[in-house]
Amino acid sequence: MQLFLARVIDGLSNGAAYAAIALALVLIYKATTLINFAQGSLAMLGGFVTYVFASEQGVPIWIALFISMLLSGLLAAGLERTLIRPFDPSDHLPLVIITLGLLLGIDSIAGVIWRNDPRAFPGLFPDGDVFTWGTTTLRWYDVGVIVSVLIMVALLELLLNKTKIGLAFRAVSSNLESSRLVGIKVGQTLMFGWALAAAVGTLAAVLYISSPIRQIEPTFMLRVLIFSTAAAALGGLDSIKGALIGGLIMGLLQAFFGYLSGWSKEWSWMPEIGNELNLATAFIVLLFVLLLKPAGLFGTKGIERV
Amino acid sequence: MSLLTVTEGSPRHRTVQVVGFLIAAFVIVAIPFFFDETWEFHPPLITGSFTIGMNQILTAMAWGVAILGLNLLIGFTGQISLGHSFFVGTGAYTTGILMVDYNWSYLSTLIVVVPSCFLLGMAVGIPALRIKGLYLALVTLVLAVIFPTLVRLPGLAEWGDPPKGTRGSNGLNVDADFDPPAWFPIDGLSDFFQGLPLIGSIFGEGELGRRAPERIWTYFLALTIMIAVFWMGWNIVRSRVGRAFIAIRDNETGAAVSGVNVPLYKTLAFGLSSAFAGVGGMMYAFAIGALAPDTFGLNLAIFFVVGLVLGGVATFPGAIIGGLAIVLIPELSSQWATENTSLFGLEVTGDRPYAGVLLGAFLIAVTFLLPGGIMSGVYRLKRRLITVVPTPPKGAQIAPPSSATNADDDGSEETNPPSVNDAEPVQ
Amino acid sequence: MKRSRATRILAPVIALGLIAAACGSDDDAEPADTSAVEETDSTEAAEETDTTEAMEEGDDTETTEAMDEGDDTETTEAADEGASGEFGGEPDADGVYQIAAGVTIDPADCPSDWSNTAGLEESIKIGMSLPQSGALAAFGALGDGLQAYFDYVNENDPIDGKLLELILADDAYDPARTQTNVEDIIETDEVGAFSWIVGTANNGQVRPLLNEECIPQLFNSTGLPAWGDPANYPWTSGGLLAYSTEADIWCGHIVDELGEGATVAGLFANNDFGASYQSTVEACEGIDLVENITHETTAADISNELTTLAASGADAFVLGSTGAFCPQAMAGVAASPWEPLVLISNTCNAIGSFFAPVDPAGQGVRLVNNNKSIGDTDTGDEAITLWRQILEDAGIDPDSGSASTGVIFGYTLEAVLRNAAALPGGLTRTNIMSANYNLDFQNPLLLDGVTEILDGVNDSYLIEAAIIQEYQAPTEEGGVGTYTDVSDLISVEGETGTFGG
Numbered sequence A: 001m002q003l004f005l006a007r008v009i010d011g012l013s014n015g016a017a018y019a020a021i022a023l024a025l026v027l028i029y030k031a032t033t034l035i036n037f038a039q040g041s042l043a044m045l046g047g048f049v050t051y052v053f054a055s056e057q058g059v060p061i062w063i064a065l066f067i068s069m070l071l072s073g074l075l076a077a078g079l080e081r082t083l084i085r086p087f088d089p090s091d092h093l094p095l096v097i098i099t100l101g102l103l104l105g106i107d108s109i110a111g112v113i114w115r116n117d118p119r120a121f122p123g124l125f126p127d128g129d130v131f132t133w134g135t136t137t138l139r140w141y142d143v144g145v146i147v148s149v150l151i152m153v154a155l156l157e158l159l160l161n162k163t164k165i166g167l168a169f170r171a172v173s174s175n176l177e178s179s180r181l182v183g184i185k186v187g188q189t190l191m192f193g194w195a196l197a198a199a200v201g202t203l204a205a206v207l208y209i210s211s212p213i214r215q216i217e218p219t220f221m222l223r224v225l226i227f228s229t230a231a232a233a234l235g236g237l238d239s240i241k242g243a244l245i246g247g248l249i250m251g252l253l254q255a256f257f258g259y260l261s262g263w264s265k266e267w268s269w270m271p272e273i274g275n276e277l278n279l280a281t282a283f284i285v286l287l288f289v290l291l292l293k294p295a296g297l298f299g300t301k302g303i304e305r306v
Numbered sequence B: 001m002s003l004l005t006v007t008e009g010s011p012r013h014r015t016v017q018v019v020g021f022l023i024a025a026f027v028i029v030a031i032p033f034f035f036d037e038t039w040e041f042h043p044p045l046i047t048g049s050f051t052i053g054m055n056q057i058l059t060a061m062a063w064g065v066a067i068l069g070l071n072l073l074i075g076f077t078g079q080i081s082l083g084h085s086f087f088v089g090t091g092a093y094t095t096g097i098l099m100v101d102y103n104w105s106y107l108s109t110l111i112v113v114v115p116s117c118f119l120l121g122m123a124v125g126i127p128a129l130r131i132k133g134l135y136l137a138l139v140t141l142v143l144a145v146i147f148p149t150l151v152r153l154p155g156l157a158e159w160g161d162p163p164k165g166t167r168g169s170n171g172l173n174v175d176a177d178f179d180p181p182a183w184f185p186i187d188g189l190s191d192f193f194q195g196l197p198l199i200g201s202i203f204g205e206g207e208l209g210r211r212a213p214e215r216i217w218t219y220f221l222a223l224t225i226m227i228a229v230f231w232m233g234w235n236i237v238r239s240r241v242g243r244a245f246i247a248i249r250d251n252e253t254g255a256a257v258s259g260v261n262v263p264l265y266k267t268l269a270f271g272l273s274s275a276f277a278g279v280g281g282m283m284y285a286f287a288i289g290a291l292a293p294d295t296f297g298l299n300l301a302i303f304f305v306v307g308l309v310l311g312g313v314a315t316f317p318g319a320i321i322g323g324l325a326i327v328l329i330p331e332l333s334s335q336w337a338t339e340n341t342s343l344f345g346l347e348v349t350g351d352r353p354y355a356g357v358l359l360g361a362f363l364i365a366v367t368f369l370l371p372g373g374i375m376s377g378v379y380r381l382k383r384r385l386i387t388v389v390p391t392p393p394k395g396a397q398i399a400p401p402s403s404a405t406n407a408d409d410d411g412s413e414e415t416n417p418p419s420v421n422d423a424e425p426v427q
Numbered sequence C: 001m002k003r004s005r006a007t008r009i010l011a012p013v014i015a016l017g018l019i020a021a022a023c024g025s026d027d028d029a030e031p032a033d034t035s036a037v038e039e040t041d042s043t044e045a046a047e048e049t050d051t052t053e054a055m056e057e058g059d060d061t062e063t064t065e066a067m068d069e070g071d072d073t074e075t076t077e078a079a080d081e082g083a084s085g086e087f088g089g090e091p092d093a094d095g096v097y098q099i100a101a102g103v104t105i106d107p108a109d110c111p112s113d114w115s116n117t118a119g120l121e122e123s124i125k126i127g128m129s130l131p132q133s134g135a136l137a138a139f140g141a142l143g144d145g146l147q148a149y150f151d152y153v154n155e156n157d158p159i160d161g162k163l164l165e166l167i168l169a170d171d172a173y174d175p176a177r178t179q180t181n182v183e184d185i186i187e188t189d190e191v192g193a194f195s196w197i198v199g200t201a202n203n204g205q206v207r208p209l210l211n212e213e214c215i216p217q218l219f220n221s222t223g224l225p226a227w228g229d230p231a232n233y234p235w236t237s238g239g240l241l242a243y244s245t246e247a248d249i250w251c252g253h254i255v256d257e258l259g260e261g262a263t264v265a266g267l268f269a270n271n272d273f274g275a276s277y278q279s280t281v282e283a284c285e286g287i288d289l290v291e292n293i294t295h296e297t298t299a300a301d302i303s304n305e306l307t308t309l310a311a312s313g314a315d316a317f318v319l320g321s322t323g324a325f326c327p328q329a330m331a332g333v334a335a336s337p338w339e340p341l342v343l344i345s346n347t348c349n350a351i352g353s354f355f356a357p358v359d360p361a362g363q364g365v366r367l368v369n370n371n372k373s374i375g376d377t378d379t380g381d382e383a384i385t386l387w388r389q390i391l392e393d394a395g396i397d398p399d400s401g402s403a404s405t406g407v408i409f410g411y412t413l414e415a416v417l418r419n420a421a422a423l424p425g426g427l428t429r430t431n432i433m434s435a436n437y438n439l440d441f442q443n444p445l446l447l448d449g450v451t452e453i454l455d456g457v458n459d460s461y462l463i464e465a466a467i468i469q470e471y472q473a474p475t476e477e478g479g480v481g482t483y484t485d486v487s488d489l490i491s492v493e494g495e496t497g498t499f500g501g
Helices: A001-034 A040-058 A061-084 A090-113 A142-164 A164-174 A176-181 A186-208 A220-235 A240-266 A275-292 B011-034 B056-075 B084-101 B109-128 B133-152 B187-196 B212-238 B240-250 B250-257 B262-288 B298-312 B317-340 B352-369 B373-385 C002-024 C032-042 C065-084 C138-158 C177-187 C199-213 C242-260 C272-282 C303-312 C325-334 C353-356 C382-393 C403-422 C429-437
Strands: A129-133 A136-139 B004-007 B039-041 B049-052 B385-388 C095-099 C103-105 C123-130 C163-169 C193-195 C217-220 C234-239 C262-269 C289-294 C317-318 C341-344 C367-368 C463-473 C483-484
Touching: A001 A136, A001 A142, A001 A164, A001 A220, A001 A240, A001 C242, A001 C303, A040 A061, A040 A090, A040 A186, A040 A220, A061 A186, A090 B298, A129 A142, A129 C138, A136 A142, A142 A164, A164 A186, A164 B262, A164 B352, A176 A186, A176 A220, A176 B133, A186 A220, A186 C303, A220 A275, A220 B133, A240 C303, A275 B109, A275 C262, B004 B011, B004 B084, B011 B056, B011 B187, B011 B212, B011 B250, B011 B298, B011 C177, B049 B317, B056 B084, B056 B212, B056 B240, B056 B317, B056 C177, B056 C403, B084 B109, B084 B298, B109 B262, B133 B298, B133 C103, B187 C032, B187 C103, B212 B240, B212 C242, B240 B250, B240 B262, B250 B262, B262 C177, B262 C429, B298 B317, B298 B352, B317 B352, B317 C317, B385 C065, B385 C325, C095 C193, C095 C242, C095 C272, C095 C403, C095 C429, C103 C429, C138 C163, C138 C382, C138 C403, C163 C177, C177 C199, C199 C217, C199 C272, C217 C272, C217 C403, C234 C429, C242 C262, C242 C272, C242 C289, C242 C317, C242 C341, C242 C367, C262 C272, C262 C303, C272 C317, C289 C303, C303 C325, C317 C325, C317 C353, C325 C341, C325 C353, C341 C483, C382 C403
Parallel strands: B004 B385, C123 C163, C123 C193, C193 C217, C217 C234, C262 C289, C262 C317, C317 C341, C341 C367
Antiparallel strands: A129 A136, B039 B049, C095 C103, C367 C463, C463 C483
């Protein structure tokens, strides 16, 4: 039972982090029907900028986080304006190429600047446990991450549904041309969408890496990205709620994979499933979902008019 | 206006074609004799010396074949796949295991590699039918990511006694002897090149080094395979299958409505592209001989896409250019970094860091400036030099030559360059 | 469709036919190098994991004056060996070189254009392929450390009057690139020997090539027992303590400290490195392995695995992994209520890289070590002072990590080269191998009693001794942690013989 609870905590905590990045992916998808492959890299960069402010410049961590969210928002808005805007949004290939180029470039630059040594990342939440039961602990960190992501989701829903810019955003994501005709400043709205996504991404990266277990180094977002894209697809690429649920499910699946691995060792009729295969769970989940429900759990179905 | 205008089919045109072909053939045959030792060069303006060897050329050829396969899928059928390295790796390891553990000769491995990769590709293509556009890119991305893990699976790494398998993390060493056969005039060709007036000296002096004949022969073997594959690809693209692919790419609904069996051709596209990828992997395995799981992961998959776009989507020579680009850019930037270890005051060790930045930057630059890739630039240049005008029907007026494009002798027809070309600024 | 299918079949058939006609019997691929097979068989195969530390034998130790003294003794030893005339020097009546006990080299097996003095005539050229980028880039600093030591030797007491030249190439831990690097270095730079190449798979990839080319492959930076096989691979030698021996030492220590039947939880990397630890621990008698998990090496996050391990509540935790997983594991254990005895791989012993980022989580963590700690500045050991000096002169921070280990490597290499130069015939490749397999050297940066002794097939392993140390986190902000000894020297010097036949 202790192990079960420990796994649940683990799953929700990681899942919240996946959900956060999935949110960033969803935001961009909603605005532009584009998957930003560079999202993980941008988030990683945001994490490092926070690290630089907090660890090297001595700025208090939450302020450093805030600054870095602003900066990444600005960067993303700039990228949107210069690199993404010139292209026809319905043509996917060049945009995929651009985001891939960004992924390569940003990962490289981070590797050059910060090398590959793991470094300690300051914690966002108080050290220590909320409670401990035998070998299972619920850390303040876990609570902090889950609560933060829930708040983030709530704020985003509020932003998109109750504010003017949110309305513009929804309009643009549903029909670009009509929005323009109606007088909505499409360019600014798109930039806003990207900036928001980048800020969310940075927050997610920092939440993830500030765990007492983890240390920051340039490849840390790679695995998260894989699970987050699976989470976003699982939840539905255009659903905020879906990103949250999808992320939590992926986190739990990953945590419970340990059971599967353990059983496979005990039950001789099952081939041994090593723990290293939990990356494959992302793949299998993704495949299943897309086969059965191509638009994800909460996404809107696309209808093709002939 | 171009320098030269010829009418299609005229004797002049034929002459131009023949001359072009001869030049190309000369260069292609000369390459291994030039690179039989690593070539060290000092470009102007850039500090430091660089070396390129046969290893890079052979890898570029293997990757060129793989990119051609990817081209079929992305360039001609419009399906985005980010998992190409999965199939290349499968081909490479299949060849490696067959050669090393079962003592097959490298050519006979084709019998296994091609159909198995084809079927594997079809198998991936079938679920892909339900998944469109970017979701498909996602799924294929995950394929590329898990390939190294699959190679390391204990069941695949080692089975049987004596142990056979991928050798997991240890890597698989494919050691094959490629001594040229007696009838191949390797010394004769070497002497020929060295004896050429004016340029003979670049081919080195005297006898071939000890390892050179093997390498030269490997090159010709790889070249033969590459030509065969390109020829097949060319035929596929010009056939009904190719037309179906292009129809699907340009307007899927329209194609379906016009009677094209879209699911069949989409799946076929996956199958064919994987078969080509498998051959590319096989070439890599016997030419380079060192296989490791991480070689065929996400990084390579992304590089393939990069190479495809840099070379030119939906072009054939573009695949080779792409292959060269993704091999030489990281390699040369590496070598540059080894000598110039600090950049803007930052100490940079190792070399790969620049690879990503440069490739990423080139990628973005190409997408903006030259959406058709380097080949589109080459074609534009070609049009300045020579224009081929179709033969006017008897009695008709000859219209002033406009910028007509036509098939040239290496057979790269610009079949409806995809929308990358037509990128229009959206407000 | 029909036409394209026909052409699809026709083209390869024609191609096949043409080539088959041409080829004759050239297509036989040689069976995969059996060493690769042995590697996977051998449960001892360790070394993999993508951590940078994998290659280090331990932290650098002090070496200042001790080295100078060492030099003198080395040359006198070498002179003795050379004088005995038993090994090294000129070939015997059949033209075969007697390298060491049970080890011979016949130049007839070498390529026709082989030269025994290539790369050793005007200067001493040493090649090395290592990961300078990618996940294990921290190990790239080994090359920097080795270069720093070369600079020191060149300035103070050049070997045989020639300057040492180090040629480094980055392989990002990819064996395929190691292969191409080695090939390119052989072609372009004409090195005398290769040394300290990093990685099991990497060395395995190039061993056949180097033995074919008759070029020394000295001190592979991996703990795989297969390298100790001079009878079959006279040009190759290993440089690190075998991982299986290390895991055996763990077992012994756990039983000593916690008694028979102690419960153990283990986390191992999913590669041969982790597998060697894993199989040795599994075979360990006297302990109860209650949790045995492998993790992927590609992406650094083992939080789920740590949860499972913590839940086992085992008495001891062993980590057969390296790189970023070491600090994670230590931090994970520290952050949980679980309090086991923690033993981690020796490859993670560089304090700067692995303990410092998670201080004080590493407090109390133990590992097997055989070298001195470069941070031990208050012991007055002159070797350590010199050690730090050598790095500082090269502009490297002594506490930064792997560079310090590069200096340890340098001492051993220097000993071999000096011995070789003192043999009849001077500095030649065969003499280098002779000096290697007859080495008897106390590296001033290794702990006392950890000797580097080799004797052909009687003792083919460089290092066979170690001690268990415990990490002490720094007591003040910005301080550097240190190790304290918690066991006596465990030595199996001379007992591990040679590998296979």
